[in-house]
Amino acid sequence: MGRLDPGGAVAALVLALCAVSPFVLPSDAWIGFAVNAVLISVLALAWNVTGGFAGQMSFGHAALYGTGAYVAAMLQVRLGLNPYLAAVAGVAAGAGIGAAIGALAFRYGLRGSYFALVTLAFAEVLRILASSFEITGAGSGLTLPYRPGLAQFQFPDRYAAYAFVLALCLVALAATAAVKRSRLGSNMIAVRENEEAAAAIGIDAFRVKLLAMAISGAIAGAAGVAYLQIQLFIDAPIAYGSLISVEALLGPIIGGAGTLLGPILGTVVLHIVGEVVKTGIGGAPGLNLVFYGAVLLVILRFLPNGLMGLLGGLRRPARTDAATRPAEAP
């Protein structure tokens, strides 16, 4: 803890190079891609708090992301609220919906795939509600009035937008790092490893999981708000679509769930390789999802601890080695 291991240092260096590349090599396609990849990285960091630290695999993080975006959009469009205040409300709404879904699911003791299914159901219900009611713009979504300028939380160009999401990503990374190194983080990891043993040492598993969902919701809500302020538009499939839920979990799982940099590394690698495949084969709709599925299968089969597990492989022996190695004498 505290000190950076060699694998983490390699990952940090690679990611830092990726982060500055749009400024070094300006290109329209590259910056658009970079904004999207970093935005999804924020969402991946959010997922990592529940899925990685607390071990509660959500399949419906779109519910948190979309609620953040919709609340911020509705407050601006319907009530004319200041965009920064609306953004704060969006983040709070993300935390609130996260805690609400968590309270319902955990109160009834849902774990594992049951929890995953319930979160997916919540996201789908919210998607249908958002596309049905007038206040959320129904089928046509919500468009923010175009008022360029940072005073209105709108970005003059894509490079400013990129700088913003990059800063947001660093804040989210710092927040998740702080959580991981806190008592709450230790409690989350204990709950992930064994809920019964955690209870035996005085950990209130329900409360810990609820807090994980609330923190995750706040970060996911912030990602949703960032999307809204950059695109100035939100609709139900974008906000609550299952693609968002899938992207939220793919990055952390591929990069290494529960690690600090894994979610970002996984998301960036997935997006870069996905982009290469798209330009190589041509962009048939849905082809990237087929590709994501294939990458996920390969990672789960060969790298159960993700890319960070691969980078850290020199440091910590794999399970099979550990079993055959003689234990140290007491």
Place this chain on the structure above:
Amino acid sequence: MLSVQGVTKRFGGLLAVSDATLDVAEGRIVALIGPNGAGKTTLFATVAGFLKPNAGTVTFRGERIDGLPPHRICRLGLTRTFQIVQPFAGLTVRENIACGAHLHHAKRRDALDRAAVIAAQVGMERMLDQPAQDLTVAGRKRLELARALATEPKLLLLDEVMAGLIPSEVAEIIPTIRRIRDSGVTILLIEHVMQAVMSLSEEAYVLNQGRIIAHGTPAALVRDPAVIEAYLGHGAAERLHASHAHA
């Protein structure tokens, strides 16, 4: 310190614990023994809040704790270990113990420092950075003990911490448990290793088919006909007595 009064626990038609009453005085090492399936672990789980009793009361330091969730009971100062050890496999020894130490230490640094101190108490100071999944059975048992100890309990419920250990490992852990008691922790333990029960505990309760059938010093209990029959079957005490008489 701990008073269990008339506790009954049923699973459907199975009466696992029936009207069990026992007391543990502060500063003692009390053993709970009995044949396999007697209900010892069920009684432990009921006391620690993992199961709710169908009848009876559990009082700990003057406070009713039956029906409280396990984490609340732990915070009052009563911590249990598990017979089937439950280490957090993905964490190191130090991180495992720190999870327990965090109960009373909010800062990460303090919890990790405290973990090192506790590890030394159970003889694990040289394994601090080992992943828990690499430990031997004896190591896991010690870790289970250390993690419970890290919560700074007033009363420690030890569920067969010596099962599966070889005699030399048992001989090592006995003084460890005695030292824990001497540091001010009262201990109630379930044990099958009679060598340990005899040398550690001043008093013992015998549980058979869910009922407390005897209570006394371990030395007196091993001569009690009811206890011998519980372990060896009906009529065993008489036959044993007869064979001694003939010899």
